[in-house]
Amino acid sequence: MQDQTAVRIIIIEDDRTIREGYSFLIGETPGYKIANAYSSAEQALKKLAADQPDLVLLDVGLPGMTGIDAISKIKAILPHVQVLMLTVHESEEIVFRALTEGASGYLTKNSPATKIIESIKELMKGGGSMSANIARLVIRSFQKNVNSPLSRRETQILEEIARGKNRRHIADELFIDHETVKSHIKNIYSKLNVHSRADAIRAAREGKLI
Amino acid sequence: MQDQTAVRIIIIEDDRTIREGYSFLIGETPGYKIANAYSSAEQALKKLAADQPDLVLLDVGLPGMTGIDAISKIKAILPHVQVLMLTVHESEEIVFRALTEGASGYLTKNSPATKIIESIKELMKGGGSMSANIARLVIRSFQKNVNSPLSRRETQILEEIARGKNRRHIADELFIDHETVKSHIKNIYSKLNVHSRADAIRAAREGKLI
DNA sequence: AATAAATCCCCCCGCAAGGGTGATGCCCGG
DNA sequence: CCGGGCATCACCCTTGCGGGGGGATTTATT
Numbered sequence: 001m002q003d004q005t006a007v008r009i010i011i012i013e014d015d016r017t018i019r020e021g022y023s024f025l026i027g028e029t030p031g032y033k034i035a036n037a038y039s040s041a042e043q044a045l046k047k048l049a050a051d052q053p054d055l056v057l058l059d060v061g062l063p064g065m066t067g068i069d070a071i072s073k074i075k076a077i078l079p080h081v082q083v084l085m086l087t088v089h090e091s092e093e094i095v096f097r098a099l100t101e102g103a104s105g106y107l108t109k110n111s112p113a114t115k116i117i118e119s120i121k122e123l124m125k126g127g128g129s130m131s132a133n134i135a136r137l138v139i140r141s142f143q144k145n146v147n148s149p150l151s152r153r154e155t156q157i158l159e160e161i162a163r164g165k166n167r168r169h170i171a172d173e174l175f176i177d178h179e180t181v182k183s184h185i186k187n188i189y190s191k192l193n194v195h196s197r198a199d200a201i202r203a204a205r206e207g208k209l210i
Numbered sequence: 211m212q213d214q215t216a217v218r219i220i221i222i223e224d225d226r227t228i229r230e231g232y233s234f235l236i237g238e239t240p241g242y243k244i245a246n247a248y249s250s251a252e253q254a255l256k257k258l259a260a261d262q263p264d265l266v267l268l269d270v271g272l273p274g275m276t277g278i279d280a281i282s283k284i285k286a287i288l289p290h291v292q293v294l295m296l297t298v299h300e301s302e303e304i305v306f307r308a309l310t311e312g313a314s315g316y317l318t319k320n321s322p323a324t325k326i327i328e329s330i331k332e333l334m335k336g337g338g339s340m341s342a343n344i345a346r347l348v349i350r351s352f353q354k355n356v357n358s359p360l361s362r363r364e365t366q367i368l369e370e371i372a373r374g375k376n377r378r379h380i381a382d383e384l385f386i387d388h389e390t391v392k393s394h395i396k397n398i399y400s401k402l403n404v405h406s407r408a409d410a411i412r413a414a415r416e417g418k419l420i
Numbered sequence: 421a422a423t424a425a426a427t428c429c430c431c432c433c434g435c436a437a438g439g440g441t442g443a444t445g446c447c448c449g450g
Numbered sequence: 451c452c453g454g455g456c457a458t459c460a461c462c463c464t465t466g467c468g469g470g471g472g473g474a475t476t477t478a479t480t
Contacts, residue, residue: 079356099352105345127342128349135315135338138348142309146289151456161374164408166436180458186439187456195438198374361425376467390427396470397425405469 007124008035010053012044012070013086014062018109022057022086025113032120041070048077055120058103060087060094068094071101082123086116092137099138105129145208149191157184159210162201217334218245220263222254222280223296224272228319232267232296235323242330251280258287265330268313270297270304278304281311292333296326305347315339355418359401367394369420372411 009026011034013019023034035051038044041062056074060067071083084105085098098106104123107116108131119129130138148155160170167185171178189195192203204210219236221244223229233244245261248254251272266284270277281293294315295308308316314333317326318341329339340348358365370380377395381388399405402413414420 075356096352099349100354102353104349122342122345125342126346128340128345128347129342130338130340130345130349132332132335132337132339135332135340135345136336137338139309139314139338139340142306143312144310146285153457164371164374164406164411166408168436169408176457177459179460182437183458183460185437189438196374197437198376198379201374363426378467386426387428389429392468393427393429395468399469407468 006031006033007055007120008033008051008053009055009057009120010035010044010048010051011037011057012039012041012062012067013037013057013059014039015059018059022116025116026120029117032117041065041067041073045070045073045077048074053078053081055082055084055123057084057086060085060089060098068097068101071098071103075102084119084123084129086111090133090137092141095134095137096141106134107131108133143208144210148207148209150188150209154184154188154191155209157181158188158200158204161185161197162204162210216241216243217265217330218243218261218263219265219267219330220245220254220258220261221247221267222249222251222272222277223247223267223269224249225269228269232326235326236330239327242327251275251277251283255280255283255287258284263288263291265292265294265333267294267296270295270299270308278307278311281308281313285312294329294333294339296321300343300347302347302351305344306351309348316344317341318343353418354420358417358419360398360419364394364398364401365419367391368398368410368414371395371407372414372420 009032011019011022013022016039019037019039023037026032026034035053036044036047038047042064058067058070058074062070065073067085067087074081074083082105083103084107085103086107086109088109089095090108095106105119105128107119107129111131115131122129150158156174157170160173165173167178167181171181174181188200192200194200194203219242221229221232223232226249229247229249233247236242236244245263246254246257248257252274254266268277268280268284272280275283277295277297284291284293292315293313294317295313296317296319298319299305300318305316315329315338317329317339321329321341325341332339360368366384367380370383375383377388377391381391384391398410402410404410404413
């Protein structure tokens with residue numbers, strides 16, 4: 001049977017209706033099978049080695065250990081498993097934490113069934129997948145603020161500061177005197193209302209100036 | 211007619227066949243219309259204000275000004291226009307530059323027609339969109355290296371250093387003596403084979419240790 | 421028992437960092 | 451035409467941080 005080579009999927013989701021819905025959906029899709037389904041991360045982790053899933057559908061809002069914390073534990077047991085977050089949470093912090101922990105995809109729960117199946121396929125092909133609203137968050141995180149109070153040169157120097165360079169190194173790299181660098185830094189501090197490199201970096205990151 | 215309220219799209223793409231293919235595809239889709247099509251960014255920029263597009267389909271590999279450089283110039287004229295990159299380039303550097311410059315989506319040219327239309331719809335709804343291979347690049351950029359030579363504490367301290375904090379601040383935040391911080395930093399330098407904060411930050415970013 | 425991690429301690433020296441004040445030339449906009 | 455932002459350079463000052471050199475202890479983990 002094709003079941004022998006089907007992609008093995010487990011689901012960790014505390015809402016029974018949703019869990020069974022996903023199970024049915026995947027069970028109906030040729031080439032994919034549900035290896036198991038759990039209502040908590042703790043239960044799933046105990047059986048993970050036996051289940052040998054290729055992919056984990058993971059909810060964020062689990063009782064006990066959260067889905068976020070579960071990601072790294074799952075990956076510690078099965079390093080090559082794909083983790084697809086499926087959740088209502090759209091806060092920036094949760095999304096970015098999920099991605100840094102090792103999730104390969106992030107879908108919001110209003111996603112249509114076809115999108116879920118499509119995402120699973122993309123992940124198994126080595127791709128990534130995000131809902132459009134999540135993609136928007138992620139893409140925005142790359143973009144700088146267009147209304148920066150800093151001049152071009154000041155921004156450039158602040159970027160070097162954020163790389164840990166000292167005044168003399170910055171001066172050498174930009175072919176200017178280190179006294180000039182000092183002046184720029186003083187102006188940057190004044191504009192950002194800070195008095196140290198650490199505060200300048202923090203202010204710059206918060207305001208997406210660099 | 212619905213044409214009066216249709217989403218206005220312009221295409222900047224030097225390959226005539228592809229340009230006309232997209233034009234046809236969009237022209238056939240209700241609610242969307244091609245306001246204009248250009249084979250270079252320079253030409254498009256001259257007419258941009260008159261075209262008043264809601265969305266720009268932009269190729270990276272244009273003759274003359276590249277698509278990457280065109281993004282910020284387009285956004286300078288029409289700040290709220292959506293820019294969707296449609297290209298063969300998948301190099302990390304180009305993808306990330308496009309996103310930092312302000313693109314809202316990034317599709318590779320092997321994308322099926324339905325994916326292109328779907329992405330346009332998502333962008334106009336305020337979402338983002340990426341091909342799966344691009345999404346994987348982007349998601350990976352958030353993830354840290356699992357084989358870090360640094361201990362947990364060392365990683366933590368290196369992160370603070372990358373925020374520009376000095377030894378005393380780090381000590382206060384972690385409730386340890388500043389001499390301890392110093393020792394950790396010495397060990398970090400030794401493990402990374404560097405001799406300064408700047409080099410440590412560079413090495414850490416390159417190796418995705420932080 | 422042995423190794424790594426995390427903690428703390430002392431020495432040294434140089435110069436980087438932050439603050440103050442001021443000057444020059446350039447170009448833009450009112 | 452003049453003010454102001456920008457970029458450049460200059461000199462003065464004080465503090466103490468940064469990096470390098472030693473070594474020691476405790477805990478956890480293997």
